[in-house]
Amino acid sequence: MQGHQHPGEGEEKEELGPENAFEKSPFQLTAEDVYDISYVVGREILKISSEPQGEVPTRVAQLQFKIVRILEMLEALVNESNLTVEELKMERDNLKKEVEGLRKEGPPGNAEQLSLGPDKMIIDLTDPNRPRFTLQELRDVLQERNRLKAQLLITQEELQCYKSGISQREDQAGPMEKESTVCRPSGSSKSNEEKTIIKRLFSFKYGKRI
Amino acid sequence: MAKKTYDLLFKLLLIGDSGVGKTCVLFRFSDDAFNTTFISTIGIDFKIKTVELQGKKIKLQIWDTAGQERFHTITTSYYRGAMGIMLVYDITNGKSFENISKWLRNIDEHANEDVERMLLGNKCDMEEKRVVLKAKGEQIAREHGIRFFETSAKANINIEKAFLTLAEDILRKTPVKEPNSENVDISSGGGVTGWKNKCC
Numbered sequence: 252m253q254g255h256q257h258p259g260e261g262e263e264k265e266e267l268g269p270e271n272a273f274e275k276s277p278f279q280l281t282a283e284d285v286y287d288i289s290y291v292v293g294r295e296i297l298k299i300s301s302e303p304q305g306e307v308p309t310r311v312a313q314l315q316f317k318i319v320r321i322l323e324m325l326e327a328l329v330n331e332s333n334l335t336v337e338e339l340k341m342e343r344d345n346l347k348k349e350v351e352g353l354r355k356e357g358p359p360g361n362a363e364q365l366s367l368g369p370d371k372m373i374i375d376l377t378d379p380n381r382p383r384f385t386l387q388e389l390r391d392v393l394q395e396r397n398r399l400k401a402q403l404l405i406t407q408e409e410l411q412c413y414k415s416g417i418s419q420r421e422d423q424a425g426p427m428e429k430e431s432t433v434c435r436p437s438g439s440s441k442s443n444e445e446k447t448i449i450k451r452l453f454s455f456k457y458g459k460r461i
Numbered sequence: 462m463a464k465k466t467y468d469l470l471f472k473l474l475l476i477g478d479s480g481v482g483k484t485c486v487l488f489r490f491s492d493d494a495f496n497t498t499f500i501s502t503i504g505i506d507f508k509i510k511t512v513e514l515q516g517k518k519i520k521l522q523i524w525d526t527a528g529q530e531r532f533h534t535i536t537t538s539y540y541r542g543a544m545g546i547m548l549v550y551d552i553t554n555g556k557s558f559e560n561i562s563k564w565l566r567n568i569d570e571h572a573n574e575d576v577e578r579m580l581l582g583n584k585c586d587m588e589e590k591r592v593v594l595k596a597k598g599e600q601i602a603r604e605h606g607i608r609f610f611e612t613s614a615k616a617n618i619n620i621e622k623a624f625l626t627l628a629e630d631i632l633r634k635t636p637v638k639e640p641n642s643e644n645v646d647i648s649s650g651g652g653v654t655g656w657k658n659k660c661c
Binding site for chain 1: 466506507535
C-alpha cells in the first residue's frame with residue numbers, strides 16, 4: 252500500500268488514478284492494478300467507519316459497485332484459466348499418443364531410414380553365408396594353395412625320378428651311378444636346397460650316390 | 462631317361478567372362494577330360510603340362526583365372542608374368558563376345574607389352590545355340606592382329622591345337638640359346654615360390 256500515490260499528491264499526468272484499474276479488461280490486469288483495487292476498497296471501508304452515520308448507505312452502495320466489478324473480473328479470469336487448462340490437457344494427451352506411436356513404429360522405421368552411401372551394403376550378421384573375409388585374405392590363401400600345389404608337383408616329379416632310378420638300377424646294375432647323377436639337373440645349386448624327405452631317405456639308402 | 466623334365470618354361474594365362482569355359486578348356490588340355498558341372502573358379506588356379514615342340518620339352522604353366530568381376534584385382538596381378546594369354550568367349554553368349562574389347566584393354570593395362578595373345582570362341586559344339594558367328598570372331602581377331610580358334614572343350618575340338626600354336630608362337634620369339642630353364646622365374650606375380658627347376 253505504501254508505494255501507492257494518492258491522486259491528489261501530484262503524480263505525473265499520464266498516470267491514471269487507482270480507480271482506473273476497475274475500468275481495465277480483466278485479461279490486461281497486472282499485479283499493480285490488483286494493488287490499486289485493494290487500495291481503493293480499503294479506502295472506502297475506512298471512510299464508512301470514520302464518517303458520520305448518515306453517509307453510510309451511500310458509501311455502501313458505492314462499495315457494492317466496486318465489489319461487483321471485482322467479482323466480474325474474477326469470474327472472467329477463472330473462466331479463461333479453466334479454458335486454458337482444458338486446452339493444455341488436450342494438447343498433452345495428443346503429444347503422449349504421438350510419442351507412443353513413434354516408439355512402437357520406431358525400430359524398423361529407423362533401419363530403413365539409415366541412409367546408405369552409393370557403394371555401401373548391409374550385412375545380415377545372422378546369415379551363416381555372409382561375407383566375412385577380405386580380398387587380401389583370399390589372395391593369401393590362394394597364394395598358399397598354389398605354392399603348396401607347386402611343391403606337390405615337384406615332389407611328384409622327384410618321386411617319379413627316383414622310381415625310374417630304382418627300376419633303372421634293378422635293370423642294369425652297372426651304369427647306375429651315372430644315371431642318378433644325370434637325373435639331377437646339371438649345375439643346379441637350387442635343387443640341393445630342395446632335399447625332400449624322400450630324397451634324404453634315398454640318400455641314406457643309396458649312400459653318396461644321390 | 463637321362464634328360465631333364467623340360468628345356469623351357471612358358472607361363473600362359475586364361476582370361477574371359479565367367480562361364481565361358483576357361484577351366485574346362487584347361488582341364489581338357491591338361492587331363493583330357495571334361496566335366497559338365499559348373500564350378501566357378503575362386504580367384505586363380507593353375508595346371509602344368511609338358512609338351513614337345515621342335516625337339517624341345519616345354520613346360521607350360523597355365524594360370525586359370527576367375528572371370529567374375531569380384532576377383533578382378535586378384536587376377537590382374539597375374540597378367541604381368543604371362544608370356545601368352547588366351548582370351549576366351551562363349552559362342553552362345555553374346556555378352557561374353559562384346560566384352561572382348563574390355564579384356565583386351567585389361568591385357569594392354571596389366572600384361573607385358575610383348576605378350577602373345579590368342580582369341581578362342583569356345584563351346585563350338587553347341588551350333589544350335591550359337592549367337593556369335595565365326596566370321597565375327599575372325600574379324601575382331603584380325604583387327605587386333607591375333608590368332609583365333611573356335612574350340613570345344615566338351616567335344617575336344619581345337620583345344621590342343623590352340624595351346625600348341627600359342628606355345629609355338631612364344632617359342633618363335635624366344636631367343637635361341639642353350640636352354641637354361643633356371644632363368645625362368647615362375648614365382649613372379651604368381652606367388653609360387655620354391656618351384657625352381659627340377660630333377661627329371
